[in-house]
Amino acid sequence: MLIIILAISFLYLLLIGGFIIGFDNVNNFKEKLLVPKTKFSIVIPFRNESDNLPRLLDSILQLEYPKELYEILLIDDASTDDSVLIIKSHLKDTLYDWTILKNNPNTSSPKKDALKIGISESKYDWIITTDADCILPEEWLNIYDTVVQNSAYSLIAGPVAYKKPKSFLDHFQNLDFISLMGSTIGSFGLKKPFMANGANLAYKKALFHQLNGFEDDSNIASGDDVFLLQKAVRYNSEQVGYLKAEGAIVLTNPQPTWQQLVYQRVRWASKSIYYKSAFSIFTAFTVFFMNILCVILLLSSITGLTNFFTFLSLFVFKSFLDFILINKTSGFLGHQIPFIRFLISSILYPFFTTYIVTISTFKNYDWKGRTFNK
DSSP states (O other): OOHHHHHHHHHHHHHHHHHHHHHHHSSSOOOOOOOOOOOEEEEEEEOOOOOTTTHHHHHTOOOSGGGGEEEEEEESSSSSSSHHHHHHHHTTSSOEEEEEOOOOOOOOOHHHHHHHHHHHHHHHEEEOOTTTTTBBOOTHHHHHHHHHHHHSSEEHHHHHHOOOOOOOOHHHHHHHHHHHHHHHHHHHHHHHHOOOOTTTTEEEEEHHTTTTTTTGGGGGSSSSHHHHHHHHHHHGGEEEEEOOOOGOOOEEEEEESHHHHHHHHHHHTTGGGGOOOOOHHHHHHHHHHHHHHHHHHHHHHTTTSSSSHHHHHHHHHHHHHHHHHHHHHHHHHHHOHHHHHHHHHHHHHHHHHHHHHHHHOOOOOOEETTEOOO
């Protein structure tokens, strides 16, 4: 047992230590904004987002970027609420170039179908995607434009953060999300990127077509962002970059209930079995085995099968590494991490992760009123 504990601890040290180093390897955006030149097609799928669309649309109207250099493509994925009416009332009297398209899902992934429709109808070379429950920063497009003009990137992943947490549930998933963002940035710094977030992702339309779009993974309900990134890395890793810019952080909502959080995390976990990146597979297994080891050691110490000090030592070791990465990432994202919240979440997280991985292996899941099969 001791050999297993030491082996998993060593792998976890390599992984999280690597992410910490990689995080620092990604330079913060400090460039002077240039005269805008890049034309963007903003593609936004939506389904029953009447509660969130007003905030998204208000943030679009406040973008500090020439209106003639971007278009807004909103794809209605069979909404049954007032989403379409809300969009029309917000944009009808403006000078923006905007269009509402209807999704025509014909695969196991309606969101990918919606994105494909938006991309096929887009006019410009650069596609930039976000979600209907997001808020965009004013300099969002200006910062992307500066990176496009100063680099040879064809795909750029950007930062996403939760809005200010209020409840314990908000804090719990905020810590989880921050750790994911830290791992994402760290993997780019190690030149082994495998995660991105479609709420803040830009890529050339030509690259999308060169990679055959979502065709190779249309049977997987989610992962439009992750699988496109991983294909881009295999195609040419030098054309992929991360935008570590505080002014480009897109804000999104935490899940309002534990049940919806579980559904979301199951949806995220269900795609991991299709990863083709060796580093992403190593990451998934290392994180899972570390968490399940914590669960086993705690339960076995309670029943007297092992010494509680063994669990405590592993827990302190894991929490120390996690805190370094989370603290770095939270500073970049502008979040403060209350230590008590972190401690309580660190105790619960191994149980939560083990539960999510277990049910994602065997169960279907519901999302936005639809049931998706494994």
